[in-house]
Amino acid sequence: MTLSRPITPAASALRDKFREVRATSLALAAPLSAEDQCIQSMPDASPTKWHLAHTTWFFETVLLQPHATGYMPFDVRFHYLFNSYYEALGPRHPRPQRGLLTRPSVHEVHAYRRHVDDAVVALLEEGAFDWAAVEPIVTLGLNHEQQHQELLLTDILHALSCNPLLPAYKPASGPALRLATVAPAMRWIEQAGGVVEVGFAEHAGQPAFCFDSETPRHRALVQPHAMADRLVNCGDYAQFIADGGYQRPELWLSDGWAAVQANGWRHPAYWLAPDDPRLGFGLQTQGAASWHVFGLHGVRPMEADAPVSQLSFYEAAAYAEWAGARLPTEFEWEAACNAPGITQMTGHVWQWTRSSYDPYPGFRPMPGIAAEYNGKFMVGQLVLRGGSVATPEGHTRPSYRNFFPPAARWQFSGLRLAKDL
Amino acid sequence: MTLSRPITPAASALRDKFREVRATSLALAAPLSAEDQCIQSMPDASPTKWHLAHTTWFFETVLLQPHATGYMPFDVRFHYLFNSYYEALGPRHPRPQRGLLTRPSVHEVHAYRRHVDDAVVALLEEGAFDWAAVEPIVTLGLNHEQQHQELLLTDILHALSCNPLLPAYKPASGPALRLATVAPAMRWIEQAGGVVEVGFAEHAGQPAFCFDSETPRHRALVQPHAMADRLVNCGDYAQFIADGGYQRPELWLSDGWAAVQANGWRHPAYWLAPDDPRLGFGLQTQGAASWHVFGLHGVRPMEADAPVSQLSFYEAAAYAEWAGARLPTEFEWEAACNAPGITQMTGHVWQWTRSSYDPYPGFRPMPGIAAEYNGKFMVGQLVLRGGSVATPEGHTRPSYRNFFPPAARWQFSGLRLAKDL
């Protein structure tokens, strides 16, 4: 038996980070009942409980099993239940049936988390491990968990939106203000373009982690253009609706128009029209003579200067067409990220770009199981840039490439305009 | 303010019956977690919580609102959430989305039940009501609730069957015996046929309630035939499987063969083949060299002389064809119900008959809201007779017509053979 070595400062910091991220997931689930945490409202979304278990499975499978000597799995059946899509890791429970897993209970999943947390912390504290191998896995696992934290919020919001009672995830601390102020006019900020460097770059004092899809850093040519200084807001978008935006095929991509027709879209996913029966139903409002928006705080009057959210790419592109503009490319966005005068680049909504999620020149997936993390999804998806209110602090960065299919509209996803010069 | 009159013996008995039936529903739900009670595993099934709430809604809407002066609804929104299919009672929550109702919680549904129970008991005890109007509604509501008690069991069993862990609804008190005994051979009991009376008849000392579909009582002609003295059991059915029953189109109705092909049926819904991976998975068994069956007590070795269950009509008809026999008609079944030598007529499985669910001559639906109870389903369904292990005590009777579409196989449904003479 060996004496354990004292923990290094780097390992200590990693352990603390681990504890913090793991605690955040539980905190996000805390306002939800066991029933809330169990259901799945559509195949694209997952139950809260599943998010809690799957992120734990990731540490167990990718970190503990290969690297923690003598680790005993909590329950070998969970390897089948909580794999998401890793073909290399064997068969798995079908995605559309995640909501049927009433067992294990949320309490058992909490026990599973504690079991794995204890083993990870013990591994990091014990010290007798290969730092070069372990640190990247832990960091990847934490970034992975942060992605699921955002999905946990967007998925439960979708589930709650399917309930005619429209319950709030977390009641607001104060009343929503019905703002009389006018949003500042959007301004165009000219960008010179030229050869720019895009993709992840390691800087002193910056986070050292990125996903493989952000690499390799490379040069790209960007044309001169103008970028909007702010996001499109709800007041802007309400004008698009009022101008018949959802009834004019000439504004839409062909697939987008088909989606409008097939699904009866008339406004963003979580907007309630003034005559929505659920407004009276839930007695949530008085004098519902205007748009309302369902969100994490429940149903509240639409705020004209709040960024519009829960848009599909199709809606974002149609709005841009209506506005006589276009969506920025992902490289225009990245190049303008720190440009003077540009605001709201992160922390509000993810911003649809006019760029398909294609691999960068020279792209190679991460080695090992993480090879299935990004590359295999690089078809049929659009890039979103920025970060939203639901994105964990410190998780995103200018080179970050989020992606969703063009019809997805349960994310905090909006847009910023661009135009040619 | 009026003095309440003393409760009559009839009202007292009805109140006690009401309390007993209502308590049974809660007792059936008791082994289930809040998560278990929330989910819906297919559009045909409903969540446990929904059954608890819907049966309560029935009393609130049909009994209390019209007949209990000053009754205050528990929550008016529940009228939308918990209506099942009564067009006359307004719009309702879509059936396939019942599993998304995490709110109200199971605790709130319990409170809803108490609120309505108190009001019903108060109405019955208070005495100032129209007995001729109220008694039939209470009795109908109780029979309705008993039907849902059975569905509560079959629906949760289906939900649990979708979980790869195959959890037990209620663990068995003792181990399942692997029986070495041989089931007694089936015997044919000859029936003379002729003109018989079928449909509900009120007898002294018999229950006075029936559904409209059992009426009017009328005469029918039955041909001479033989009826099996017992149900087809699992051992019998295993021989059908072993003889290639699921691979021989000539045994099947055309729609049945299409269902076999489309769904990959190879055995009854809840049977596990000897090589089923879930047998090792759950460690539920040792030496799984034979069929196992999932049921309310979880996974247990197939018992050869237990009645085969969870069969579709198609499978029942194919088995009968294979056995050189046929299914009985519903009138043959009813006529033979008390014939000497015939066993297992109720309490084991519902028995598919070779009769479509057509209206009886002179059939008229019940008046009022109950008009939507049976008549509007009289197309595309087959009649089952008898009653199952899941049927509440005293709920069924010889004239009782249960019905399901021919592909349904999540009920406790099996068969008995008949043949022409």
Place this chain on the structure above:
Amino acid sequence: MTLSRPITPAASALRDKFREVRATSLALAAPLSAEDQCIQSMPDASPTKWHLAHTTWFFETVLLQPHATGYMPFDVRFHYLFNSYYEALGPRHPRPQRGLLTRPSVHEVHAYRRHVDDAVVALLEEGAFDWAAVEPIVTLGLNHEQQHQELLLTDILHALSCNPLLPAYKPASGPALRLATVAPAMRWIEQAGGVVEVGFAEHAGQPAFCFDSETPRHRALVQPHAMADRLVNCGDYAQFIADGGYQRPELWLSDGWAAVQANGWRHPAYWLAPDDPRLGFGLQTQGAASWHVFGLHGVRPMEADAPVSQLSFYEAAAYAEWAGARLPTEFEWEAACNAPGITQMTGHVWQWTRSSYDPYPGFRPMPGIAAEYNGKFMVGQLVLRGGSVATPEGHTRPSYRNFFPPAARWQFSGLRLAKDL
């Protein structure tokens, strides 16, 4: 080499009947182009060319191959292409893809027919065959072909109805009269009921052929009732529409109401509302201020006293409910078939009954391949009685049981009312 024997009168008559029925099929196809004869407008319908080939395949496979010594098949691949649903006769071309068979061409199918016709006639004329075996097959084949003659018409009518130009199968010889006359009021004819004989009976001077589904002849009990003296006509049905028949769920069976909602039914399948754009489109009419009906003669003004047709069972049942009546059972219909005062029992439209297509007591399928003819469809279907304008002369009889699923509405199917006394 043997001398051929002189043909017997019975064989001669059968040969003549064979030639006549076969010629009728070609005559029915004659107004159609090769393109018309090739297409399939829905999985339930078949191309004209396929009907011509399939009926030929039946004679080749069931008659010539087993009974005509030395018969050489026209093309062995046709056994795969033109089998309809006979599992015992091997694999077959998928039903929904019959419209993709541009080859063989209609000319090749004509050659196929001649090849088989010659061989059948030669067999019948040659005389050295087993009459007891051959005659029933030829007769069955001719009745089979007559059934397909009717389907040929209803299927091509459906195909033409899908063309916005609404072309006529065969232009009418004269203009449709816009009748000012009022249809005679419907009268109720009382029927005493009692024990009746139903099913096929051989009588001197009557056709000796029937399908197995009409047997065995047996006694049934019929309650006293009244039967309408005539069919429901278009004028009657227009009142049902005008009275909101398609908007009132209480009139409909549950599945029927779901079909109305899912398919947007607002009138019978081939009716054109006064504002139908195709009325102006095709310039077929002047002053289209009223209902029009598409039929074998194209689009013509609705005639109030013509029997309503192209109804589903659901619509027939809803109409009867609206009229305060019901559909007759199949035994009521059969018993009333020759009753005094009852008109329009055949030759106009098939009449939906309130009877599911269940087997008769003691029913056994025909032996051999014909076993798959009727019995395997005895679930999920409703019985229609009578015969339509498209039914070949002499093909139907009082015991004839036609059947279709309840949502089918591309047949010449209507209704007659009945009611309890």
Place this chain on the structure above:
Amino acid sequence: MTLSRPITPAASALRDKFREVRATSLALAAPLSAEDQCIQSMPDASPTKWHLAHTTWFFETVLLQPHATGYMPFDVRFHYLFNSYYEALGPRHPRPQRGLLTRPSVHEVHAYRRHVDDAVVALLEEGAFDWAAVEPIVTLGLNHEQQHQELLLTDILHALSCNPLLPAYKPASGPALRLATVAPAMRWIEQAGGVVEVGFAEHAGQPAFCFDSETPRHRALVQPHAMADRLVNCGDYAQFIADGGYQRPELWLSDGWAAVQANGWRHPAYWLAPDDPRLGFGLQTQGAASWHVFGLHGVRPMEADAPVSQLSFYEAAAYAEWAGARLPTEFEWEAACNAPGITQMTGHVWQWTRSSYDPYPGFRPMPGIAAEYNGKFMVGQLVLRGGSVATPEGHTRPSYRNFFPPAARWQFSGLRLAKDL
């Protein structure tokens, strides 16, 4: 009445080109029967007759109606029947139902073509028109018709492939040679990359026409890479299959693997495995111990050095992954188009690139109705470059951007490998 002016040489050349292209469409349809020309084998494909009519409709609607004074439409109803997807031009016949249009007949469509051809030629010969307006429309119409000529071939090939007889579009003049020769090994040609000009450029002596999607010409950065000197051929691809390519998820994009599973893909769309029953069925081959391929000449033995075709993007990408390479980007392809040593860039198969069909910087759709030509499809599609055996002579060019969704595999679509340096 004005005297007609003598036709200019430019107008004369355009008229001759018009006649030539229009004649080619008819020549392509000539080997097909009226039945062949009528059917539609899937929603993505169109009937031959529809292609003939739709290209005619385009000239009638976009050229003649606005520009030919006094033009009388052939049949106003055709505007509804033969519009493809132009929202601005009003409602249209649903795409999946094009195969139901047996009327107008192919003869009427020929008459329609003659009517429009005469009017176009008269317009061009008469001379009193606005050349600057008319010439671009005629040229666009001809390029449009050439695109449909290719689709006519790929669509009818798909339709014939659905017939179990696998008839040939046009029998080959000579027997397919079973080649003993070995295909030359693929060689890598290094490309330096750097800033390249991409998009359409007008050169003296080059065709002046391009589609809007090829514009504006602009600079792009291309990384150093190597490009295969030839296409992947059938022999190469057979090795991928033999190596389990269709059973190894790690080679596939996530959506691609899902398509493999859902559709049971095991080889390219028109390959027949050695044990395919249709090989014996049609007697097309002797000793079918190897792969066969269905094509315009019917079923023929697979030729190892013929380019592999009828691949989806998913299959192309999986093959490249298996080969340790990748697909080229569309700009790499365009830059290498005339590079020394690179062969088979056009005339064999369209080549899938690793580029999504995104708009070029500064892209604006063509004005007028042509605005709906390309831009509205710029999402969810992949770019193919080159040209195939089915592409009309002179129709394609290096900047040409063909596009299809990633699962499409009824085109003459294959691949060329690239790799990073």
